[in-house]
Ligand SMILES: Nc1nc2c(ncn2[C@@H]2O[C@H](COP(=O)(O)OP(=O)(O)OP(=O)(O)O)[C@@H](O)[C@H]2O)c(=O)[nH]1
């Protein structure tokens with residue numbers, strides 16, 4: 001018994017040496033995908049993560065950094081020639097300016113390579129010099145993952161579903177009015193096609209602003225350089241049966257198919273299929289503030305978005321991935337600095353429940369998953385005040401609109417997430433017991449000690465989960 005254990009240990013030791021020897025000849029590359037729905041905090045997350053990997057003073061939870069094994073970190077030219085570089089310098093400039101401000105919204109994929117020189121741990125430390133680990137961070141909109149579902153749908157299926165879903169939404173009233181008298185079988189009139197597409201895009205924008213997340217096709221909201229092109233100039237029309245050649249509906253159908261093959265598939269092939277580790281950012285507090293409908297809608301959107309991580313469901317993706325899978329997925333509720341830390345556990349529980357279904361699926365696909373509450377950039381400080389004879393745990397920060405300092409109590413999140421998700425699922429119009437507030441804080445002016453990155457909450461633990469095992 002004892003002998004076999006020792007023998008096993010030696011054998012593993014030999015394997016390890018072989019592994020590490022071969023690793024000195026090639027430098028591992030981790031592709032880390034960062035996604036989330038609009039305004040979930042992707043840009044701030046990447047910017048602060050990079051800054052905190054360059055200066056690791058605030059990263060005690062990243063074990064390799066805490067052990068002093070990361071000897072250097074530097075940015076490299078980005079390896080994919082056709083993908084825009086993540087504009088780290090501009091974004092960190094905004095966050096660390098004398099009067100800091102949040103970076104602009106981003107509208108497309110971008111990528112950055114950060115390389116770390118890492119000394120091996122344990123017995124090998126003496127045998128081997130430092131090695132280089134490259135981390136390619138890819139920022140892409142979560143909305144683009146929702147488009148995966150389009151691949152399995154014909155234009156008629158898609159139109160029927162969309163029209164059924166939106167017909168009673170006030171945001172869609174203009175589009176419904178414009179579309180109803182249209183005869184799809186009539187010859188294509190480009191002006192009409194354009195105005196239908198523009199009105200449908202207007203609906204998507206309004207719906208998203210009001211807290212709906214089921215807003216596909218994703219590229220209509222984030223067109224980037226495709227703006228105005230035919231692949232984005234279509235809209236759902238009811239299937240009236242006849243589809244004569246050169247008719248409006250026939251052309252809409254063709255463009256829908258072109259969108260699938262020329263926009264959706266290339267994204268999955270060129271970006272998604274190559275991701276090793278993934279973080280999905282969720283502005284759960286924002287949704288809770290908007291109300292039960294937004295929470296329920298977000299839960300559904302998360303489930304849809306994450307079905308991309310269970311490729312078995314989609315034939316195209318299964319072929320594309322050929323067995324490769326994302327190894328780790330982190331679900332992170334962002335902007336946790338809006339809450340006193342005593343409430344972070346409740347936020348994490350909500351996050352876990354929100355992504356429950358999706359996480360079960362991902363686990364099914366062999367990925368390791370975790371849920372956390374984080375703030376990539378801490379904009380507040382905590383404070384406890386007496387209110388009606390009770391201690392109230394607040395956060396204080398600078399308000400974005402007025403520039404004034406304010407202490408803020410967002411409301412008490414329930415310890416049991418079912419108290420929020422239950423009413424949301426049952427179609428409640430508003431929260432019963434509590435009003436949840438969010439405030440927009442400006443980033444706080446920073447005076448950083450040499451070696452320290454910007455202040456954050458649990459960004460080090462997020463990094464440990466995502467890349468710690470590779471360092
Ligand atoms: N207090 C606080 N606010 C944050 C934090 N991260 C993001 N925010 C807020 O959320 C907004 C959106 O953050 P971004 O990082 O730009 O989000 P994004 O997902 O890149 O957004 P898009 O590019 O528009 O999709 C910011 O402008 C801030 O107001 C954080 O850690 N703390």
Ligand SMILES: [Mg+2]
Nearest residue numbers: 042043105106
């Ligand atoms: Mg962004």
